[in-house]
Amino acid sequence: MVKLNICNTFNVELASDSNTDNTRRQVFDASHSYVKPKKPSSPKLIHVSREMAEAIGLDKDSVMSKDFLDIFSGTKIYPKTKPYAMAYAGHQFGNWAGQLGDGRAINLFEVEHNNNRWALQLKGAGETPYSRQGDGLAVLRSSVREYLCSEAMYHLGVPTTRALSLMLSGDDVLRDMLYDGNADYEKGAIVCRVAPTFIRFGNFELFAARQDYKNLKKLTDYTINHFYPHLGKPSKETYVKFFQEVTNRTLEMIIHWQRVGFVHGVMNTDNMSILGLTIDYGPYGWLEGFDFGWTPNTTDRQNKRYRYGNQPNIALWNVLQLANALYPLVEEAEPFETILNQYKIDFEEKSLSMMRSKLGLEIQDKNDAKLMADLEDCLTLHEIDMTIFFRSLSKYKQGNSESGLEIIHKAFYKPEDIKDHVLKQWKGWLVSYDQRLQIEELTDQQRQSKMNLVNPKYVLRNYMAQLAIDSANKGDYSLIDELFKLLKKPYDEQPGQEKWFAKRPEWARHKVGCSMLSCSS
Numbered sequence: 001m002v003k004l005n006i007c008n009t010f011n012v013e014l015a016s017d018s019n020t021d022n023t024r025r026q027v028f029d030a031s032h033s034y035v036k037p038k039k040p041s042s043p044k045l046i047h048v049s050r051e052m053a054e055a056i057g058l059d060k061d062s063v064m065s066k067d068f069l070d071i072f073s074g075t076k077i078y079p080k081t082k083p084y085a086m087a088y089a090g091h092q093f094g095n096w097a098g099q100l101g102d103g104r105a106i107n108l109f110e111v112e113h114n115n116n117r118w119a120l121q122l123k124g125a126g127e128t129p130y131s132r133q134g135d136g137l138a139v140l141r142s143s144v145r146e147y148l149c150s151e152a153m154y155h156l157g158v159p160t161t162r163a164l165s166l167m168l169s170g171d172d173v174l175r176d177m178l179y180d181g182n183a184d185y186e187k188g189a190i191v192c193r194v195a196p197t198f199i200r201f202g203n204f205e206l207f208a209a210r211q212d213y214k215n216l217k218k219l220t221d222y223t224i225n226h227f228y229p230h231l232g233k234p235s236k237e238t239y240v241k242f243f244q245e246v247t248n249r250t251l252e253m254i255i256h257w258q259r260v261g262f263v264h265g266v267m268n269t270d271n272m273s274i275l276g277l278t279i280d281y282g283p284y285g286w287l288e289g290f291d292f293g294w295t296p297n298t299t300d301r302q303n304k305r306y307r308y309g310n311q312p313n314i315a316l317w318n319v320l321q322l323a324n325a326l327y328p329l330v331e332e333a334e335p336f337e338t339i340l341n342q343y344k345i346d347f348e349e350k351s352l353s354m355m356r357s358k359l360g361l362e363i364q365d366k367n368d369a370k371l372m373a374d375l376e377d378c379l380t381l382h383e384i385d386m387t388i389f390f391r392s393l394s395k396y397k398q399g400n401s402e403s404g405l406e407i408i409h410k411a412f413y414k415p416e417d418i419k420d421h422v423l424k425q426w427k428g429w430l431v432s433y434d435q436r437l438q439i440e441e442l443t444d445q446q447r448q449s450k451m452n453l454v455n456p457k458y459v460l461r462n463y464m465a466q467l468a469i470d471s472a473n474k475g476d477y478s479l480i481d482e483l484f485k486l487l488k489k490p491y492d493e494q495p496g497q498e499k500w501f502a503k504r505p506e507w508a509r510h511k512v513g514c515s516m517l518s519c520s521s
Contacts, residue, residue, distance in 0.1 A: 002067040004057060004078065007112040010119070010197070011084050013222055015215055017129070025129050026099055029212065031203065031219060032084040037074025037106050038126025038136070040190065042170025045069055046477050047484060049151055052164045052194055056120070057113035072165045072192045074106070074125040081109040085128035088202035089209055090270025091321055093305055098209075100202060100270050101130025104138060107198065117226070119197050120164065124190045137173045141513070143189035144469050144480060146281040150193070152460045152487035153278055158256040159249070160278040161195040166480070177512065187473060195277060199223055201322045202270035208325035217329060223274055240335040243326055247319045247339055248346075249276025254315045255350050258308075259358065260456055261287035261386045265297040265517070267306045267314045269321050283517035286459050288504040289383040289413060292376075296462070296517050312351070316343050357454045358390050360447035363439055371429075371436055378429050381422050383413040385503045387459055394451035397444050398437045404430035413503060456490040458500050462515070463508035 010032065017033035019025070027033055045068070053063050062068055070076035077083060085102035092100075106128060107121045123146065124138025143166055153160040169188035176183040199219075207216035221234040224242050231241045253276045257264065264271070265283040273279040285296030292309030300306050306314060323336040330336070355372045356362070365371075379389070389411035396407055405426060409415050418426065442450070460483065468479040486497050508514035 002062050004111050006109050008110050027087050032086050033129045034084050035128045039075050040169035043073035044168040047166045052162050056111045056118050073167050089206035090202035090268050092268040103131040103134050104136050121193045139173050139186040140189040141469050143191045145465050147191050149281045155488050159253045164192040164194050199274045201272040204325040213328050236330050239329045244339050254312050255354050259354050263308045269318050272318050287386045290379040290386045360451040385411045390455040391457050394448040401430040401434040458490045466513040
C-alpha cells in the first residue's frame, strides 16, 4: 500500500478555476484548473528511481505495488487529493503567446518528507483545459529522454526537476515527429516528474498581462512564503529580493549548463522555473562537436535563438520578462534594472571561474580571460568533442606541452586533419596553458582529481538515448536501466563502461533523434 504524507498548498492557497469542465478555454482569475488524468488502458512500469522514491517516503515494497502503478499512471486518484493543471502564459521564441498552461501535465499532489516538499506531476496523462490542439498525451520516445535526462542532470550537479517513474500507457499516440506531414502511431508513455514546485516565469506573466494584480500578488506571496521564506514577510522590498534571488539561481543554472555542454533547446519563459531548475526536457541535446551556434531544436533551426552560445543571453532576456511581470508589485524600475545589469557582470565572473575549474586552475591571473578566449578559438577550429576534450586534458603533465596533443587526440573527430595552421594554433595554446600552470601550486595528480570533479566522463548523448528508445520500442528496457545506472556516477571512471566514453558515431550525425529533434512528444 502506498502511504504518502500529503500536504497540498498550491491548489489550497491559490485561486481555483470555478469551471470544472475539461474543455479547452481561456481561464481567468485562477492559478489552476481541476482535472482528472485519463485512465491508461494497460499501464506498465518500465523503470523507477529508487532514490527519488525514498525522497518522497516510499520503500521498495510500495514501489512494486499495484497501488504505485495505479496512482502514478493516472489510473487511480490518491485519496483526498484533487489533481489539477496550472495556468500560465509565456513568450515562445521571443514572441508573446498568451495563455499556455499545463497542456500535457497534471499535478497529482504535494508531499512532505524529511522536511522537504515535493510536487508530483504526471506528464502525458491526458488533456486539460490548456491542451489547445493537443491530446495531452506523451510518447515513449520523449518520455525516455525526459526520465533519463532529469535524473542524469541531478547527478551532474545541475539544478533540475527530477523523475520518479516511467510507464507505458498501453495506448498508441499519433505524432508527426518532424512536423513534415508524416504522422505515425507511437507507444504512449507517462513520466512522473518531481520538484519542490513547478511554478514558472509564465505563471507570473499570465496575471501581469491580464492586469490581475490581486492574483499576481497572491502567487508571489505564496512563492516567497513557501520557497523563499528566508527573504522575510512579503513587501515591496521583499519582492525585489525575490527577483534578485531568482535571477541569481537562474544564472547559476545557466553556468552549469555551459559547464557540461547542455543545450535546453526551448528556453521559452514558460519553460523557466521560478526556483532556477532545469525544467521541461524536450528537444535538448549535448554538445558533441564544440559549437557555440548549435541547437538541437528543428523549430529553431533557422534563427538558432536557443543555441548553446546564446543561452546566457536568453536567460537574461527571460528574467527581464519576469521583472516586467513583477513590476506592478513594486512600481519602481530602478531596482530591477540594477539587478539585470549586475547579471551581465556576474555572468562574466562566474563563467571565467567555471572555466578555470574546468582547466584545473585555482589561482586567479589577469591573463585568464585571454587564455579562455584562445582555447575557445581552438575548439572551434576543427570538430572536437567537448566532453572528451576536457576529461582528457586532466591527464596533462606540466612541462609536456609537446605531447599535449597526444592526450587530447581522442577528442578530435578527424585527428588526421589536425595540421598546418590548426596544428600550430593548438600547439601555441598548449604552451600558454603549460606556462599558466607554472603559477599554480597543485601537483599534476591533484589537478587531475579536481578537474575530474567538474568535467564529467559520461553525459546523456542523444545517440545513447536513441539506442535506449529503439530497444524500448522493441520491448527491451535493459538499456534504459544501464544508462540510468551509468549516469548516476558521471564523474567516476567506471572502467567497465568505457564504450560510452566515445564520440558520437558517424551513423548518428544526421539521424533523427540524434542530431536534431522537435518539440513533438
